[in-house]
Amino acid sequence: MFSNTREGLALALPAAIFALLLFILPVGILLSEAFQSDAGWTLSGYTDFFSKPLNQTVFLRTLKLGVLVAGTAAVIGYAAAFSISNLSPVARGRVFGLVILPLMISPVARTYAWIVILGRTGIVNDALVGLGLAETPIRLLFTETAVFLGLLQLFMPLMIISLLSAMENIPRDVIPAARVLGANWFQVFFRVILPLTKEGLVVGGTLVFTGALTAYITPAILGGSKVLMLETLLYQQVNVSNDFVSASVIAMILIIMSFTANLLLKRIATARK
């Protein structure tokens, strides 16, 4: 594309310098604190972190909710993306607009909407009490269920967009051909659609899982201190305890979890070739 590599490098240089000075360097310094002590380099920050029962619980809860949110988003996302991809071009454009609409609204506003829905005087409790299914309003806020719903709603559009983009690349005749050759819908999905959309699943899965791991507002508002996740714990370590070592350890764990999820999804996708 360029007459020589120097031109390409020159064009990339400003962005590279920006990323190096304002992202890689400060994050590197911050993360290196997780390996330092007065005696030198150490892993004691990690052993200390995982020796505490609260931290173990928070780690497992974060992992569990991340997997659940990504898994559920994939299931719902495939159904939504498949139906959208079969619409007429005009209808597809309109529905796609609706899918990305939530992304244009602040996560804070979207999360507060859940308070209106899940609160003691919210729509769900009004319906439960009104239908006689519960005598008094039940506790929905500050539970793992509330955090799960909030995160799922927050990141679902990313999964649908990724899968839709992958599905639009499937040749139009492939699925009818599979059906004509006797494949049932279960076989069509696992032997045709899934292999052909695996890249979309890897991208969507990574985005949703990583997003669920690192979202702060939703767990903070819908979970509070009773449903701590790694990111809310990280905030607490910095802003309440002024413990930057533990915060760096948590940040490193989150990065490792994100990379591992991406590698794992890619490995799964490759294995299906």
Next chain:
Amino acid sequence: MKNAISLSALCCALATSAFAQDKTLTISVYSFAQDEYKEILYDPFEEICDCKLVIETGNSVERMAEIEANASNPVIDMAVIASQDALELARKDLLAQLDVSKLANLSKLYSAAQDPIGDNFAVGYTFYASSIVYRSDLIKVNSWADLLDEKLAGNVALPNITGTQGPLTLMMLDKAAGNDGSDLTGVISEVGKHADDIVTFYSRSSELTQLMNQEEVIAAPVGRFAWSAFKDSPLPFAWAEPAEGQAGGMNVMVMTKGNGNEDLAYQFMDYWLSTEVQTKVAEALVDSPANAEVVVSDEIADNLTYGADLINSLNLLSPAEIIDNREAWVEQWNTEVIQ
């Protein structure tokens, strides 16, 4: 000659102006009510001292971290923080011992505010009571023990132990259980047993205001400084006067060690402690006065921690006890309550 004199006068005026510009005092304060403070305290003081105030705001942890990070060359001259946080800074040798002879208004303060953490490392500028705010149309709270009563299960929020209200609440729960409130180990375990009955453990009073206005919570302990947010609500909230009494705390002024701006800092602290400023701050319902000479109307007093009788009746938790035990309390809290 006339021109030369005019030129000299202009030079002098410019030099004076430049000097005034250089004369700055950097203070570190809580971020709430800054508009009121600007009008009542900051702007009038800048006129008096012919100097510029640089205001740094943030939560206690952030501001304490800033003081510690700049210990060798302080950027903050004077700060206002909770008494236990002041003691923590003093123990780290980050605070200057105050020359109280430079604080003419010190003698006007309630005795508890004159040397709250010992060795004149701090001086109190406001007290706050801490009790239970509740929905008066639904319940009546008579004791701190009501917070853990089965009748209120699923309707109560408690402050997190990491905030200033947390240890005060635990002290009063311990007293309500018939103990003296000095050893919080037992009461933390008790809260742990009731953890599922607690809606949430809040960190900021603004968080609680929202929860109570959304009817998620009908009773919770809170500092009196947050009462104004409840009294204007359309919902009927009441301030409890429990049988065990109200808890209390104090915020203090401190000066950083070796800041090089001591005279201006003393002048500012003394101005803040004056009857005039403390009265205006109280009338704006910003802070309850530590100056015993402040007189406010009954209506204002109702919203504050005001008067010798009330202040002397408060159950205070010693700053040293909080600092000495905080780490162990948080550890036990994280294991038995939050988990």
